[in-house]
Amino acid sequence: MDYTILVVEDEPVQLESLAGFLKKKGYRVLMAGHPENALCIVRDNAVDMVLSDFKMPGMSGVKLLEAIKEINPSIQVIIMTAYGTVESATDAMKLGAADYITKPIDLYRLDVLIRNIVERKQLVSENRLLRQQLSEHFRVDGIISESPGMSRVLNVAGRVSDSNASVLITGETGTGKELIARSVHFSGSRSDKPFVTVNCAALPENLLESELFGHEKGAFTGADRQRKGRFETAEGGTLFIDEVGEIPLSLQVKLLRVLQEKTYERIGSNTPLQANARIVAATNRDLEAMISEGTFRQDLFYRLNVVSIRIPPLRERRKDIPPLVELFVRRFASENNKRIAGISKEAMDTLMKYSYPGNVRELENIIQQSVVLSRGETIMREDIPARLNERAPKDNPWQSVEASFTEKVEAFEQSLILDALRETGHVQTRAAERLGIGERHLRYKLKKYGMKQVLGRSAIDYMVETTTI
Ligand SMILES: Nc1ncnc2c1ncn2[C@@H]1O[C@H](COP(=O)(O)OP(=O)(O)OP(=O)(O)O)[C@@H](O)[C@H]1O
Ligand SMILES: [Mg+2]
CATH class of the missing domain: 1.10.10.60 (Homeodomain-like)
Incomplete structure (x- = not known):
């Protein structure tokens, strides 16, 4: 195993026996009989964990801990302590020790304790890697913004990502509203907290309410156990309220209350819970028109629309088409195990002229279809769905x-x-x-x-x- 443990113990027999045990368990083991010596080893070697005696001549366990953390804060330290000094051991935990174990050492317990720490560390670094990949994917690799219109969108998304202000993203279907919502979350300071989505068009009113706020056991028929709402799961992170224009009026009032007061209750409970998720909402409806029709509350609109991001339709930013085509060709070629070198000029001309009522999602589908149909290494005009050659209504x-x-x-x-x-x-x-x-x-x-x-x-x-x- 590629995991190095340094054992620090001034009692030679104890030192040898601990080191022998850990070696047998598969760890790389280093030994120090003196705290000063331990610090030299930590400085010169890639040490993952220090298992250290608490009372040693020359330097206390707490001092040693502080010195180690100064050299490398990611090193996990386990303190070994005799009965009676447990209190100082808990102090050491406050200073950043990963855990402590009492003497005489129960080797079985020591083994479990170390394994837990090792696993936890692996998990944390995997998570960090995963998050890094996600945020990179959404921040740079994934989003095409060649056109001035889309660059402006990304610019605003980047600037608001660290704030807590509510963001309302509008745009026709398939323009990339969800993608931008994710980028607001993953490029901001909340990126290590959850990004939770609730789609208001997908659920009937009563289910939507319990989906948002959660419910207690027995709150209504069928509520056979307590359930957390999306506000709660999104705590500290971002709650993405998709298709917000579909929220029925009665629920709009409740949502407004939460946004104003920052508290809510699960259905069937009186205990107020803090709502501290950042709200990003999206819609392809014209909310202002809905306000004048009386189907959307103006006060809720103002709460949601603190920062507004309007994503232009694809036909208004044709500069994005070539790089999007390239991105999708690469994606679908590799998904379908096809070698595709490029796209013919005629095919690209056809793609450039089309009006894309379904926006980027439609382009994505077109390319997927074309990649599947193409017979050679170049996508030809014949591989593009025939409807694109028809005159678009806008260009009539x-x-x-x-x-x-x-x-x-x-x-x-x-x-x-x-x-x-x-x-x-x-x-x-x-x-x-x-x-x-x-x-x-x-x-x-x-x-x-x-x-x-x-x-x-x-x-x-x-x-x-x-x-x-
Ligand atoms: N600028 C972009 N760069 C790369 N991919 C994009 C871009 N904009 C959109 N896409 C892709 O297009 C598809 C549709 O995007 P998304 O689901 O975010 O749209 P939407 O506006 O939420 O659509 P709807 O209104 O139908 O919910 C997704 O696969 C997304 O990854
Ligand atoms: Mg969407």
């Missing part, structure tokens, strides 16, 4: 100022026809019915606009060939 020429009246009308017609075809599974009879025109009339229009049926690899789709006006 009837909205463009330059197009003439006729062009606008025709473009509008084409778009109505495409929608009808898509909604009816491309059955022309049904599409014509939906449009309220005859089937022959529809066929005429299809011909006029050069809309021909093409067999895509995954679906039958229509392509508009006369897209340039």
